[in-house]
Amino acid sequence: MSVYAFIFARGNSKGLPGKNIRMLGGHPLIAHSIRVAQQVAGIDRIFVSTDSDEIAVIAETYGVTVIRRPDELATDTAPEWLAWRHAISYLHAQGHKFDVFVSLPATSPLRSVEDVEQCLACIDRHTDVVVTVTPASRSPFFNMVVRDSDGVSQLVCSGSSAHRRQDAPAVYDMTTVAYVATPTFILTNERIFSGRVRSVIVPRHRAVDIDDIYDFKMAEMLLADKENNYVGR
Structure with a gap:
């Protein structure tokens, strides 16, 4: 199966202005999603969908293809589901056909390669969408x-x-670690839970979702702790 990964990143974040290009552990926030995608076995192509010139330049610096998102799909009120559809339709129009869609939101920088690979392993003909959750x-x-x-x-x-x-x-909280689905399901349905959904459990320390400065500070602390533990081994 051909697997395409996407990072959807708007330029006009309200909760934390400029968060997608804010430096975290030596890399812009969005680069953490790109770097994980580049290490996942089975991912064939990586795309960044954005309305921002700054984000586009960073994405290209890290070696991925940019899809320009229309302004109307980059507002606070625009459902990301429509951005997913736009990216898929854009690639189809360019002649790209692929079997599996993976979204790796930029706001979840602490995911592991194994988290994404577990999600990919769960998608099958009986499953429409795979999401990630963490104990509530x-x-x-x-x-x-x-x-x-x-x-x-x-x-x-x-x-x-x-x-x-x-x-x-x-009970579990949904996270933004990863979403996996088929392009056909996204194009023919209105929301994730329109179909059969399976979930993969990830630990809370890898499920931080950055919305504001407090989330960002938490991510900084956890990333520093991870790096210090690695160096200490």
């Missing part, structure tokens, strides 16, 4: 609530008969 620190059965305008609150899963956390189903 809170549970809708015990300490997650919904509330109305008067502040009246109740548990998200208020009808559950589980009285101990150990008796409730394990």
Whole structure:
């Protein structure tokens, strides 16, 4: 099967301006996704979809192909699903046919090569999408609530008969470590959970999703700790 990897990176981040080109561990943030993709066995081509000239230059410096994203698909309100469709349709129009689509968001720089390879191993004819998850620190059965305008609150899963956390189903947070799907599924459906979804569990220290400066500082700390441990071996 032919496997194409994509990194979707807008230039106008609001939570942390310029985050995709912000330096982390000696490389721009987006480069961490590129470098992992370059090490994954089975990935044939790597593309960066962006509206930003700065991001495009960095992507080309790291040896990957740039797909120019239309401005209307690079706003805060534009669903990334539409950017996925645009990239696939653009490549199809260029004569590129591929079997597996992989998205490696720039905001998840601590993923490992093995995380991505596990996701690729899970995609088959019975699976439409593979996502990554990490154990949740809170549970809708015990300490997650919904509330109305008067502040009246109740548990998200208020009808559950589980009285101990150990008796409730394990719950997970979705992460941005990796998404794997078929191009056909993306082009013919409206969202991830329209199909049969499988998940791969990744540890929390590799599942940091950078949205603001606090997330970035956490990533810096974890990356430094990883590098120090490696040097110490």
